[in-house]
Amino acid sequence: MDSSLILSNLLNPPIIFFFMGMFAVFLKSDLEIPQPLPKLFSLYLLFAIGFKGGHEIHESGIDGEVALTLILAMVLAAIVPIYSFFILKLKLDVYNAAAIAAAYGSISAVTFVTASSFLNRLEIAYGGHMVAALALMESPAIVIGILLVRLFARDHRTHERIAWKEILREACLNGSVFLLIASLIAGIITSQEGWESLEPFTGEIFYGVLTFFLLDMGLVAARQFNDLRRGGSFLLGFSILMPLFNALLGIAIAALIGMSAGNALLFSVLTASASYIAVPAAMRLTVPEAKPSLYISMALALTFPFNIILGIPVYMAIINHFWA
Amino acid sequence: MDSSLILSNLLNPPIIFFFMGMFAVFLKSDLEIPQPLPKLFSLYLLFAIGFKGGHEIHESGIDGEVALTLILAMVLAAIVPIYSFFILKLKLDVYNAAAIAAAYGSISAVTFVTASSFLNRLEIAYGGHMVAALALMESPAIVIGILLVRLFARDHRTHERIAWKEILREACLNGSVFLLIASLIAGIITSQEGWESLEPFTGEIFYGVLTFFLLDMGLVAARQFNDLRRGGSFLLGFSILMPLFNALLGIAIAALIGMSAGNALLFSVLTASASYIAVPAAMRLTVPEAKPSLYISMALALTFPFNIILGIPVYMAIINHFWA
Amino acid sequence: MDSSLILSNLLNPPIIFFFMGMFAVFLKSDLEIPQPLPKLFSLYLLFAIGFKGGHEIHESGIDGEVALTLILAMVLAAIVPIYSFFILKLKLDVYNAAAIAAAYGSISAVTFVTASSFLNRLEIAYGGHMVAALALMESPAIVIGILLVRLFARDHRTHERIAWKEILREACLNGSVFLLIASLIAGIITSQEGWESLEPFTGEIFYGVLTFFLLDMGLVAARQFNDLRRGGSFLLGFSILMPLFNALLGIAIAALIGMSAGNALLFSVLTASASYIAVPAAMRLTVPEAKPSLYISMALALTFPFNIILGIPVYMAIINHFWA
Amino acid sequence: MHPVKRIEIIASSMEQRKIVDCLEKCQVNGYSVIRDVTGRSDRGVVSDDFDLAGSTLSNIYIISFCGADQAKAVVAQLRPILNQYGGTCYLSDAMEIRSMNCVSTI
Amino acid sequence: MHPVKRIEIIASSMEQRKIVDCLEKCQVNGYSVIRDVTGRSDRGVVSDDFDLAGSTLSNIYIISFCGADQAKAVVAQLRPILNQYGGTCYLSDAMEIRSMNCVSTI
Amino acid sequence: MHPVKRIEIIASSMEQRKIVDCLEKCQVNGYSVIRDVTGRSDRGVVSDDFDLAGSTLSNIYIISFCGADQAKAVVAQLRPILNQYGGTCYLSDAMEIRSMNCVSTI
Ligand SMILES: Nc1ncnc2c1ncn2[C@@H]1O[C@H](COP(=O)(O)O)[C@@H](O)[C@H]1O
Ligand SMILES: Nc1ncnc2c1ncn2[C@@H]1O[C@H](COP(=O)(O)O)[C@@H](O)[C@H]1O
Ligand SMILES: Nc1ncnc2c1ncn2[C@@H]1O[C@H](COP(=O)(O)O)[C@@H](O)[C@H]1O
Ligand code: NA
Ligand code: NA
Numbered sequence A, B, C: 001m002d003s004s005l006i007l008s009n010l011l012n013p014p015i016i017f018f019f020m021g022m023f024a025v026f027l028k029s030d031l032e033i034p035q036p037l038p039k040l041f042s043l044y045l046l047f048a049i050g051f052k053g054g055h056e057i058h059e060s061g062i063d064g065e066v067a068l069t070l071i072l073a074m075v076l077a078a079i080v081p082i083y084s085f086f087i088l089k090l091k092l093d094v095y096n097a098a099a100i101a102a103a104y105g106s107i108s109a110v111t112f113v114t115a116s117s118f119l120n121r122l123e124i125a126y127g128g129h130m131v132a133a134l135a136l137m138e139s140p141a142i143v144i145g146i147l148l149v150r151l152f153a154r155d156h157r158t159h160e161r162i163a164w165k166e167i168l169r170e171a172c173l174n175g176s177v178f179l180l181i182a183s184l185i186a187g188i189i190t191s192q193e194g195w196e197s198l199e200p201f202t203g204e205i206f207y208g209v210l211t212f213f214l215l216d217m218g219l220v221a222a223r224q225f226n227d228l229r230r231g232g233s234f235l236l237g238f239s240i241l242m243p244l245f246n247a248l249l250g251i252a253i254a255a256l257i258g259m260s261a262g263n264a265l266l267f268s269v270l271t272a273s274a275s276y277i278a279v280p281a282a283m284r285l286t287v288p289e290a291k292p293s294l295y296i297s298m299a300l301a302l303t304f305p306f307n308i309i310l311g312i313p314v315y316m317a318i319i320n321h322f323w324a
Numbered sequence D, E, F: 001m002h003p004v005k006r007i008e009i010i011a012s013s014m015e016q017r018k019i020v021d022c023l024e025k026c027q028v029n030g031y032s033v034i035r036d037v038t039g040r041s042d043r044g045v046v047s048d049d050f051d052l053a054g055s056t057l058s059n060i061y062i063i064s065f066c067g068a069d070q071a072k073a074v075v076a077q078l079r080p081i082l083n084q085y086g087g088t089c090y091l092s093d094a095m096e097i098r099s100m101n102c103v104s105t106i
């Protein structure tokens, strides 16, 4: 396998600064990036990636592959939580199993952004519709997670009606998804001129903002390490092996429908990544019995670093191998 | 009339994102841009527009037209509130009429910035002294508003002396006006080299920051819609027709003194726009009897969107028609 | 002496805006740049200066002069507080004398950044290792300051053990030092490609962010002026003459070991500048008897403006004179 | 000066709308909200680390001074919300310094 | 431990200077200020939506613990300010845990 | 509803870790933290002007509601920390509105 991809990824500013953030916590430095600065960076990244995705869709148009990709993305986001749930139930109660399963069915936008900047660096093209896939994969897993609790938690407060309206709004219209879709649409409908006028903002400083943001993510991820220990080796193994398996599944499907190498990487990263923002927010409301510290720390302190540090270059190497 | 100007304005990223912000509120998405991020964007915009204006004054010098424009700008800012007041008094008490009149005599810096970026896009030149007009028009309306209350509110606490010192400081030295004037002066006195060193900061990312800021303004404006209903149709009509009338007045004066098309647009936008920041702050102190929800919602939720969405391209079309 | 250097420095946007910030406070404008925006700017500046420094070290390698510079920098940071202490003890108690001495032995990163952008403007090269010197000079002065209190404060709570671990962590791993060193290392180990991808972020907008940050520093410095009065003319004199003397000492050492003109300026600025962030934080914990208002106002409201407004061009003129 | 009750509510910022509606339903028209509050309870730690893009997972602190009867009504209305979504509420005593503000009415 | 009064003041951030001066005039040298407080009163909603550029229209929450006599003086001084510019003030009881800090004097 | 003690602690944000550890050592598992508090005491003014890069010199406000016995333990543990590093602490009375949250246990 092409280990130079891993090395070059490691020496990439965003990844270096992610490590620096982790070191800061381990060395007990008081470095911190206070709110709402991380919020600013993440708003910016969603805005930029959405707008660029929309512009590319505008350029390339929508065809059969695009539609198929989007449908398969949503199907995967619904299936992954189901088999994850049954694996997790071997060791956990229904509530925690369902919440973790939902997290792994959903996606992490930061992992996606990191993968797309990895592709930019290698000058491998990818379609703007992958951003649409990103937006569409956030919600199905949440709905499946709630249904799993309903079906398998016998003693669940069945007299309480689920506030589906509120949950679906949270799942489909939470700020991140909304901003992503809004930027995507803006990118599609804006004029060439409008696109060019934003280019210095969405393009040139993008990499720098990502670097700064990953510094913060390093701090945040490292702060979750303590919570990990309580999880035990079963959950540790799950946090690494499940994304790996999901990525391979994603690559297989990408190969089947003949995606380009760039799209295949993003597709595998979407299936491999786990949500630590939208899903926790939704689960808090609907499955308060599940421990947030558990699913947040797994998705954020293990799966996320694994994906951005090793996962992305490894998946790329596999894709390069089979696509060549 | 040239309807393509309206359409091309609508497909412009700042305007698209303004709509997206409004949609987010209507769809009850939880998207928000927390403080002090909007403050950062507005500080940046004032800084950039002031510095650019100053640089252009430095290049072109000051002549008779410039002086005349600045004087007329201040005169207009003092006259508009007077006739607005008498119209408003038909339906409102003295306090609210005076406060709203002051808002419409004063200006909205965001509307001005949006208009100037509209001109940049069309590659129509404008003078840096229009930024000086922007700075000068904020205060006179406030003073007139307070005088109107003094003169017409019979039962007003006349034993209380007006704290003119505090009011004038608030009107002339509030942070926005100060930063604008400071940046203007900095642009005038800095060296060519100093100007170039800031260009990537004040120039290239300007459009992106404006887009982000208008996303927030869309959120904020839409949140004011509820308050509007209480205003009734008289105030709704006022919020649209008064800016239109004021813009036409501005265009007429611009034609009379022979301004260029670009300057004429900015002049009309200054007279047409209404303040929802500086004036409310000053009125809170001096006319506490007026309902802020009333004048803020009119200026922000109706006049502001009207101006940036329809007003600017319409005024431009009118100017194009007469200037041609 | 070359007075044109002083004038051209005064007309430089960062310096102009520093003055504007001071004026805003004197005129009682309500302009403010609320937290965490100043924090964002300072994080950015440390990140950019560290990363650029690291990249230059990567390009030029490390040689004897570099090692000698770093050693001398640390030695100076330890010696300056000692003679400062004995001068200050003429008028002050041990606690305040030691705290102020530590501040003047340590450095001000913002002064350094301003000096480096001054050099960029004049197109005078400097070595990336000067950033390493900046990072290394923060801690020694703190340790010396605490030792001075131990040695000279007879009635000091000697039964209390000094929490050296906590103090050293605060001195060597506080967020500013950590981010600077992390960025330096990142700049050294990243690939050429990684460096280029960040260039628009760390390079182009750098000057603009510095300008904005100095606007805030002007506000903050001016707010400290009231506290200055309590200090009396002895401390006023100290705040101007000590940096001047330290700068001359720095220049002499730079001449002795044959530094380039650019490095000599940065070296003199490091010795001349006084800390108003890291040292106060450390002194609060270890010498609570010292009045923060005293050492912060001296370092920030006098020494800092003196250095960035007059000091930097004057030191440069002296260096130009002798190096020619 | 007359006695009032101080109601302090700490809950997830996602519940702000519901809590404020509940206050207003009980005619409590005076309240203040402090955002970005972190904390800990039996349910675990609440930090602002995950307040990214659209999500605000940190807490709010709502304080309201009102009459004893209103406070009782608020507590009754609030209890089911706190039970379902989490959040804590405390009551204590205070004295109000009446201020006479002129308020215009349209 | 000895009894003190807790003074809580919520007002527009534009009034911070005036209120703090008033505290200091009454020898109340200990207070804390929380910024960016939003809220509602009979005068309407106060949000931080309009805190743009030079304007900060949101509220501040000032809390101060002091002796009963000082509290009385503060209330007397504060009343006209609150009447003119708005803002609310509440008093309640608390116990101070004395801490003995070394404070240098020059 | 049952009576509890309100503990209010205002201290430098650098002491947050120590204070929170102290609360947890006394089995006080419920508390809330407000950051970016400025203020003044006999030691001088604390502002957030110097909160640059790695330094956060402003204060935090910690509030915790707990039983009287726990409060006593906290005060005893806290006193030496406040004496050494500064910070103030106040106790007062409040009533807790019990909420019954379902909490999962693994
Ligand atoms: N005893 C307490 N004292 C102070 N704050 C508390 C207490 N219990 C809970 N909180 C706050 O209320 C939030 C929600 O509490 P809960 O609904 O119990 O999870 C927590 O995150 C804390 O910030
Ligand atoms: N009863 C109350 N309880 C809590 N906060 C209040 C209350 N009344 C007013 N406030 C706060 O004090 C601010 C100013 O009040 P006012 O001067 O009455 O407009 C309001 O914006 C609220 O944030
Ligand atoms: N009497 C008081 N009332 C309210 N806050 C106080 C009081 N005394 C001190 N503080 C706050 O507690 C912080 C630390 O106090 P100290 O340890 O006494 O310097 C101060 O900076 C204030 O924010
Ligand atoms: Na996934
Ligand atoms: Na106007």
Ligand code: NA
Pocket: C080, C103, C104, C105, C106, C107, C246, C270, C271, C272, C273, C274
């Ligand atoms: Na020094």
